Amino acid sequence: xxxxETINTKMIEALKAGNKQDKLVYSQALDAIKKQxxxxxxxxxxxxxxxxxxxxxxxxxxxxxxxxxxxxxxTVEECIHAIVLLNNFVPRLMDREQxxxxxxxxxxxxxxxxxxxxxxxxxxxxxxxxxxxxxxxxVNNILI
Numbered sequence: 001x002x003x004x005e006t007i008n009t010k011m012i013e014a015l016k017a018g019n020k021q022d023k024l025v026y027s028q029a030l031d032a033i034k035k036q037x038x039x040x041x042x043x044x045x046x047x048x049x050x051x052x053x054x055x056x057x058x059x060x061x062x063x064x065x066x067x068x069x070x071x072x073x074x075t076v077e078e079c080i081h082a083i084v085l086l087n088n089f090v091p092r093l094m095d096r097e098q099x100x101x102x103x104x105x106x107x108x109x110x111x112x113x114x115x116x117x118x119x120x121x122x123x124x125x126x127x128x129x130x131x132x133x134x135x136x137x138x139v140n141n142i143l144i
Contacts, residue, residue, distance in 0.1 A: 003049040003089050004033055025082040029089075032056050047128065050090055057086050094130040099138055102126065116143055 001009075011026035029052075036052050037044050044052065064079035094102065107122050119139050126135055 003046050003053070004030065004044070007033075007089065021078065021081060022085060025085050029053060029056055029086060051128065053086050053090050057083055057090065060086070094126065096134060096138070099126065099130050099135055102130075103135075103138065103142070116140070119143075 007026050007029050011023055011030065014020075014022035014026060032055070033044060033049050033052050036048070040048075060079045060082045064076050064083070067073075067075035067079065103119070103123065106125075107119055116139055119142070120136065123132075123135050123139065126132070
């Protein structure tokens with residue numbers, strides 16, 4: 001069963017259970033996936049759907065951060081709940097230590113001394129497995 005079908009099933013279960021908050025989160029996730037399918041004019045693969053879900057999670061995290069700054073506890077709780085629900089469909093990303101270990105194992109020493117572009121091209125293999133913003137920060141720290 002694809003991720004899209006699984007989310008749809010979960011949404012129906014939430015609807016039958018009367019859980020409006022879960023239904024809303026799943027519905028918004030499906031809408032984001034469908035919107036991307038319309039833009040690409042093709043059905044998304046599970047990997048592409050995961051990328052859409054990661055973007056949704058990131059948006060919830062940004063909303064949560066903004067709500068925390070403005071002391072809106074109800075919104076913070078809703079965002080945390082949505083993040084937890086959507087994280088069930090997304091594989092865990094590599095943590096900082098794992099990324100550093102991967103870079104040390106896969107990037108030759110001369111590349112580290114030369115340029116960021118060569119390292120980032122090698123690190124492009126981590127796309128979808130690690131937060132590329134964090135990878136970039138680690139590479140910058142290695143070059144310093």
